[in-house]
Amino acid sequence: MELLYALGKLYPSTRLFTRKSQLVAYESDGLTAFRAEPLAVVVPESQEEVIETVRLCYQSQTPFLARGSGTSLSGGSMPVEGGIVITLNRLNHILRMDPENRLAVVETGVVNLKVSQAAAPHGLYYAPDPSSQQICTIGGNLAFNSGGAHCLKYGMTANHVLGIKAVLADGEVVELGSESADTVGPDAAGFFCGNEGLFGVALEATLRLTPKPQRYCTVLAAYDSLEKAGHAVSVVVESGLLPGAMEIMDRLSMDAAEAAVKAGYPKDAQGLLITELEGEKEAVEEDFKQLLFLIEKTGAYETRIAKDEEERLMIWKGRKSAFSAVGQLSPDYLVQDGVVPRSRLGEALAKIKEYSKEAGIAVANVFHAGDGNLHPLIMFDGKKDGTLERAEALAGRILTMCVQMGGSITGEHGVGVEKKKYLPEMFSEIDIDCMKRVRRAIDPLEIANPGKLFPGGEAPALTTHGAHPLEKAGIISRE
Amino acid sequence: MQHVIDKKSLGPKVNALTQGVEACVHCGFCLPTCPTYDTLGAEIDSPRGRIFLMKEVLEGSVPMEEALDPIDNCLGCDACVTACPSGVEYDHLITAFRAKAEKERRKPLGRRILRSMILNTLPYPYKARLAFKMGKLAIPLSAILPKSLKPALGLLPRSLPAKDSIPEIYPAKGEKRGRVALLAGCVQQVLAPEINRASLEVLSANGIETFIPRDQACCGALALHTGVEKEARKTARQLIQSIPENMDALITNAAGCGSGINEYSILFAGEKEESEARTLAGKTKDISTYLNEIGLLSPPELPKPLRVVYHDACHLAHAQKERKAPRLLLNAISNLSLLEPPDWEICCGSAGIYNIEKPELAKQLGQTKAQNLLSTEPDVVALGNIGCMTQIEKHLESYESPPPVLHTVQILASAYNQDS
Incomplete structure (x- = not known):
């Protein structure tokens, strides 16, 4: 409590939150399945205040983490139980x-x-x-x-x-x-x-x-199967073209995005490939011809080109809203970001479909196809007993598949709390031990965002949802 | 998101109170459009922060009294509803929650006096007129009045326009294309009677006959949006009874009223008038929406070019999702160029009686809005809501020769009137 006293001297009460009614807003980030209540939240207005706060935490051996807008999808900015949250929203210059x-x-x-x-x-x-x-x-x-x-x-x-x-x-x-x-x-x-x-x-x-690129050319290609769209990506990249972006959406994620922003995607496509060429005008025009040829060759049944900047932004708005828009289809979801080699995209998508069917859990797919970065959105209704655990199990199965195919458990969302138990699927004990030593060299007390990234430790989910039934039965463990 | 709210305890408003909590995925896409998050920079003053908080109160783990500050800070501008990809009906949630909060909160004397002064005068044109006059007498005494009353005095108009007695039926010009009822509004009648006059003229020029029931009353939006449901229902009931069934539509020309009537399903949830209230809500249209639907008859060209910047009233753009119609109507006037201000989605700070109850925040928002509008170098500011009009006029005052602030129909009316 000495720490709270010291923080009270550093911050006025309008920038130091300790009451439950103030703390609830910080309990979780973009991943609401995991929550934790911090001891306090501080709102520094200068770098010096941040530095002083970290020093106070170090002196009192109290865990802390920094938080921006709290949009992490892996629980990375979820508070540490009993720790300090340092919000950086006012350091926005x-x-x-x-x-x-x-x-x-x-x-x-x-x-x-x-x-x-x-x-x-x-x-x-x-x-x-x-x-x-x-x-x-x-x-x-x-x-x-x-x-x-x-x-x-x-x-x-x-x-x-x-x-x-x-x-x-x-x-x-x-x-x-x-x-x-x-x-x-x-x-x-x-x-x-x-x-x-x-x-x-x-x-x-x-x-x-x-x-800024001189010219953009955004092309939508509609396919009657998701696998065909996945295959098209390999074909395009193999040809030597390097588009600015290559994204794929499946029917479910298109439905969600349509409900949210009316982006105007093709109505009956099962797989949609969004390819954006960008660069100098002449180069884009040449690449465009080649791209159209390839898209046709891979069996797209409809091709559309954004006719102006407004249409281009609408296409991207739909794509970028897709995660949140899945909220329109399902009360809860987990989003993963495993990576597979680009050449095996079609195969990976077929497997996800099979796993989803076996588990009886719907999965929407929207992903950065160009770099093989999947984003399966696993939909469940947390009100029903055991559904979160089943969704987590399906997520785990998909991640394991990614690693087995020669990919990774995370492309961009990070490990956070959500994927830490899968880290050993990718790294050996020796690798992980080495990483831990690096961490301790910088953070000897392990107070900076502890309980994240590395396997082990009390999983925060246990504090709100209790142990997995299989854990209780001693069949599986989180280690 | 998950919750353990005891739904049975919530009564007829259960859907409004739980849909938002269930649909929110906490993605944070609402944050950049929220005026209080933008100004105060704390998660608790954001839409998703408030959703978390309301959930906790409804679950019983945070006492209502502790949650009131951030809830009161919300302007109810509904910009988050527009921004939300997940379909959270935050507008219904906050309205229903405020009604619950109003019943349960302790009410300090100053707040009670202010609330009662506002809600017993503004919704009644006769009393409002009197109050504005009396209020002006109080300005010299402001030094000795309670602090909470001062912002209200600051918003008083310098002079009141003359009373305009509008007829009960305003005929259509030319071929008759429809028949509508007009909500004459309460405070707008007193502060800007020319808006109703212009509405009647524009409807008439488009072949629409307008009926203005003498016995109509305030729609109740002002009280509803502050959680005082009983007051809201009192006048809303009378309004519902006064509108004949055979009208094509009930026309509103103040965005706040239109959005208030749209929320009758919450206001009358479980009341005996529920179905009548829903029917009327279904028929209610903003004047811009209606004119656009029937197809505006082209107004004559303006004699000289006019630069008009359009301000989106939150209760039209966000609550009624109407951004297109006013722009199409203004663009139908030749020689008028339509300008778009930066940050259109951020509230001007008027928000019903927010600028009276939370003057500091409202002032910051008003100043920013004035700057953004002026940055387009307009001849005129156009909008569709009396609250925004008062607020924006006030914050433009400090600039040299500020542009006039007009309702969209006033610009249309002056275009049509060039002929006559």
């Missing part, structure tokens, strides 16, 4: 816009899309575009090395972060990387990206800005 060097220095509470908006007058933008880009913050993007539809061509967050200023878990303030894309020695900023909050709190980021 763009500190420097440097169009000549094509970079921006921002505080980490800045919303992703705001960076692109601020860069727009200079003909630049910030390339990583998670579907939640209108609200997710740069800090969360850094912590989870976020991707997005256009990462196919441009790479993930780590490819666009040049430098980071952060306060580590023991209160030390460090500056990693520089303003140059080429660093001497190890890529410390790249190393920090994707730490899932286990190293400390990023305060500032130097971001690389990209010139």
Whole structure:
């Protein structure tokens, strides 16, 4: 309680929340199946306040985590029971816009899309575009090395972060990387990206800005099966074309997106391939001819081209709303982001369909097809006993399949709390032990976002939902 | 999301109170459009934060009294409803929850006086007129009045326009294309009687006969949106009785009224008038929606170019989902160029009586809105709601030669009237 007293001296009562009625809003992030109540939430207005808060946590050995807009889909920004939540929403300033060097220095509470908006007058933008880009913050993007539809061509967050200023878990303030894309020695900023909050709190980021493409060409191709759409992706990529984005939606996710934003997708398609070409005008025109040829060859029965910017934005709005829109079809869902090799997409989709049928649980599919990043949305009604557990089991089966096919358990959402028990499917004990040692070198007390990423520890789900029936029977365990 | 709310305890409003909780997936897409989240920057002042909070209160784990601050902070602008991909009916949830809160909360004297002053005057044109005059007398005394009354005085009009006695039936010009009833409104009649006059003229020019029942009353929106259901039902009942069944539509020209009537299914849930109330709600249309549906007869060209920026009233754009019709109507006027302000979806801060009860937040929002509208360099600001009109006029006042703020039908009427 000494910590609360110290925080009370650091923050006025309007920026220090300790009552249940204030804390409930922070209990979970974009993954509501998991919840935890923090000891307190603080709303710093300066970097110094963040640093001081971390130091106080270190002194009192209290767990903490930083939170931006709380849109994590893996429970990464869910509070740690009894810990401190440091919200960064007021550290939302763009500190420097440097169009000549094509970079921006921002505080980490800045919303992703705001960076692109601020860069727009200079003909630049910030390339990583998670579907939640209108609200997710740069800090969360850094912590989870976020991707997005256009990462196919441009790479993930780590490819666009040049430098980071952060306060580590023991209160030390460090500056990693520089303003140059080429660093001497190890890529410390790249190393920090994707730490899932286990190293400390990023305060500032130097971001690389990209010139806006001269021309976009967005093509919708409708297929009578999802597998055909999946196969088309391999064909396009094999041909040597590199579109800005290649996305696939199945019938269920199209239905959801239609209900939400009326995007105008083809009504009876079972698989929809969205391909966006971008770049210089002449190149896009040439690529477009080739793309149409390939799409026809792969059996698309209808092809549409966005005729103006408004139509293009509508296509993307539908696609980017799809996760949340599934809420229109089902009261609860789990969303996974396992990855499979692009060449095995069709096969993976067929398997998901089979698993879904066997489990009797509907699965909607919407994914970054170009880089093989699946997003099965597993729908369930949590009111019915045992359904969450069955949905989790199906999710696990899909993740295991991804690893077996030579892929990964997560492409961009991170491990968080949700996938930590599947980490050993990808990494050996020695690998995981090595990662833990790296973590302890930076966070010796293990107070920065503990209970996430690594398997083991009390799974927060147990506090709200109780143990899985099979766990109670001693048949399975979370380890 | 999951909850353990005891549905049986909630009575006839159970659906309104639980749909939002069940449909919310907590994705956060509502956050960037929420004026209080944008201004205060805390999750508890966001739509999904409030949904969590309301859930906890309904589950019984947080006492109602502790939840009131963030609930009262909500402007009820419904921008989150437009933004929500998951179909959460936050509008119905907050309306129903406020009604519940109003019954259960402790009411300090200052709040009781202010509420009662507002809800006993504004909905009644005669009393409102009197109150505005009396209020002006009180301005010199403002130093000694309770603090909570001051914002209300600040919003008082400098001068009241002359009373306009509109006839009971306003005939159609030319070939008759339809017959509608007009909700004459309460406070709007006093502050801007020219809106009703312009509505009648535009409807008439389009071949529509309008019936303005003498015995109609306030729709109850102002009271409903603040949770005072009993007051709301009192006048709403009278309104329902006054509208004959054989009308093509009940026309509203204040967005707040239209959205209020749309929520009669909640206001009258479990009451004996429920089905009549639903029928009337189904027939109620904003004047822009109606004119667009029947097909506007082209108004004559304006003598000189006019730059008009259109402000989306929350209760029209978000609550009634009507953004298209007013724009189509204005674009039908030749020589008029329509401008779009930045951040159209963010509320101007008027929100019923919000600017009286939460003056600080309302002021910030009003100032931002004024700047955004002016950034388009308009000759005129067009909108479809009296509340926004008062608020925006007030915040434009501090600028040099501010553009006039007019209802969409006033611009249409002046275009038609060029001929006569």
